[in-house]
Amino acid sequence: MSTYATIIPSGLTNGAPELITGTNNAGRQEVHTAHATLHEELFLDVFNVSAAAKELTVTLDGTDLIVVSIPSKVGPVRILDGYRLTGGKIIAVYAPDATSLVMAANVNRITP
Numbered sequence: 001m002s003t004y005a006t007i008i009p010s011g012l013t014n015g016a017p018e019l020i021t022g023t024n025n026a027g028r029q030e031v032h033t034a035h036a037t038l039h040e041e042l043f044l045d046v047f048n049v050s051a052a053a054k055e056l057t058v059t060l061d062g063t064d065l066i067v068v069s070i071p072s073k074v075g076p077v078r079i080l081d082g083y084r085l086t087g088g089k090i091i092a093v094y095a096p097d098a099t100s101l102v103m104a105a106n107v108n109r110i111t112p
Helices: none
Strands: 003-007 029-033 039-048 054-060 063-070 074-085 090-094 101-111
Touching: 029 039, 029 101, 039 054, 039 063, 039 090, 054 074, 063 074, 074 090, 074 101
Parallel strands: none
Antiparallel strands: 003 101, 029 090, 039 074, 039 101, 054 063, 054 090
């Protein structure tokens, strides 16, 4: 039977919500780098603290994966709901400015 352990995503300093400061793919902000061999589930929520809708781009190993419009003054908006990763894959994000979107994330590490 597998066991699940909740861990702090590698891109979040102490597990607390963080402002998304990356504003393009080259300056994307890491959310989490997956374990090399164990499977992990990533949960990503985003809050928009601005008065305008903002686009969030999620990348996988530097390639744009999804683009989501986050309405103004809302949150949390679930972006990834248990997205499974392994093999050192890197999930990162960027936004149109460095002052509007805040991310919160959790990771479940699955040990067989």
